[in-house]
Amino acid sequence: MLHRTEGIVLRTTSFGEADLLVTYLTSDFGVVKSFAKSPRKIKSRFGSSLEPLVQSRISFWGKEDTSLPRLTQSDIIHSFQSIRDTLSYFLKVSEIIELTLHFIPEREANKEVYSLFLNALYNIENNFNKNLAIIHYKIKFLELTGYVPKLDACGRCGRKGYCFYVAHGTILCETCSAGMVSSARLSPGVVKLYKDLLTWDTTKINRIRPSKMLLSELSSIIDMHTHHILTKPLKSSEFILLLSE
Numbered sequence: 001m002l003h004r005t006e007g008i009v010l011r012t013t014s015f016g017e018a019d020l021l022v023t024y025l026t027s028d029f030g031v032v033k034s035f036a037k038s039p040r041k042i043k044s045r046f047g048s049s050l051e052p053l054v055q056s057r058i059s060f061w062g063k064e065d066t067s068l069p070r071l072t073q074s075d076i077i078h079s080f081q082s083i084r085d086t087l088s089y090f091l092k093v094s095e096i097i098e099l100t101l102h103f104i105p106e107r108e109a110n111k112e113v114y115s116l117f118l119n120a121l122y123n124i125e126n127n128f129n130k131n132l133a134i135i136h137y138k139i140k141f142l143e144l145t146g147y148v149p150k151l152d153a154c155g156r157c158g159r160k161g162y163c164f165y166v167a168h169g170t171i172l173c174e175t176c177s178a179g180m181v182s183s184a185r186l187s188p189g190v191v192k193l194y195k196d197l198l199t200w201d202t203t204k205i206n207r208i209r210p211s212k213m214l215l216s217e218l219s220s221i222i223d224m225h226t227h228h229i230l231t232k233p234l235k236s237s238e239f240i241l242l243l244s245e
């Protein structure tokens with residue numbers, strides 16, 4: 001069966017002698033892995049369309065239950081060459097690629113994540129505050145996938161609070177956190193910045209002008225939270241290994 005959609009290349013790896021395994025974030029099928037036959041040969045019809053971050057109109061072919069359909073067509077819409085050419089930008093984008101691949105299941109459509117990712121790339125390309133674009137993507141992405149931390153009020157009673165507890169993924173007030181050790185203390189400015197980023201969409205966040213300090217404070221909280229979530233499955237798989245020994 002032939003599928004047509006629009007996709008952004010998240011990752012490309014070698015597959016056999018001359019083939020490539022291309023991982024896309026698509027607008028209609030979520031994350032799709034497909035293989036491209038002999039694209040490394042000269043005069044390949046795929047040209048440079050399989051490089052990371054290239055947005056293309058693609059077609060892939062495979063039976064419904066095929067885990068690895070074959071890429072049959074890929075026409076570039078936008079290449080995002082300037083992001084690939086600048087190592088520091090590309091490294092920043094690599095973080096959100098990894099985050100996206102970890103949380104989005106294969107073949108599960110999520111148009112909102114696709115638009116969010118695409119708009120983040122446009123913002124990064126268009127001389128925008130790159131760090132703001134990245135942190136905005138992370139927060140909105142965590143919200144869309146149900147993993148967003150609660151940083152505006154106590155996660156238990158809703159009262160004001162500024163101490164973040166990473167194991168709970170939330171701020172807790174003094175009463176609710178009695179006897180616990182806080183992971184980080186947030187400044188009121190960070191709480192406000194967080195609320196703004198959650199509320200504003202990608203096309204409007206360039207109106208927010210946070211200081212470098214606030215931005216890095218918020219980034220470290222979000223990274224701490226994400227890291228905590230990402231390491232959970234690894235810990236449990238280690239635990240399972242220990243049990244099976």
Ligand SMILES: [Zn+2]
Nearest residue numbers: 154157173176
């Ligand atoms: Zn409370």
